[in-house]
Amino acid sequence: MFRFGSTYVPLLDFTTSFPYDAYGDLISHADHVVHCRFPQLTYPPPHQKRLSTPTTTAKLYNGIAPLDPNHAGSIDFLGQINICNSLRAAEAQAIWSTAYPCGHLALSTLAEMQQRVAYTNGFSRRRYPSHGQKGGCISID
Secondary structure (H helix, E strand, C coil), X not given: CCCCCCCCCCCCXXXXXXXXXXXXXXXXXXXXXXHHHCHHHXXXXXXXXXXXXXXXXXXXXXXXXXXXXXXXXXXXXXCCCEECCHHHHHHHHHHHHHHCCCCCCCCCCHHHHHHHHHHHHHHHHHHCCCCHHHCCEECCC
């Protein structure tokens, strides 16, 4: 756990906390759910790819926190969501990231959080092809 004044923060071990083969199954299931709910997103129109190299999507719960229960609350990534009203998002993320490490949030189970992250990333990739490649992208339609 990070303490103020400390200069050492343990590195997150993403390989043990979130196996990629299991995540592939979650992505496949999330894609199926997105296709069923939004059939018009199955075959999106041609778009400009903004990334020159392939990258993995951010696997952040609520677009903020890594899914590693051993490091819950030790690090948050604010501002990782592409959203049109960034001031409102910054305010909500600040409140959430302050309550998260203190244990003031009723969190879902790890499996439910992983499913939610997979669905959010799958929907963003389909709905916003250029911006959603990196993860959470939310706009108001």
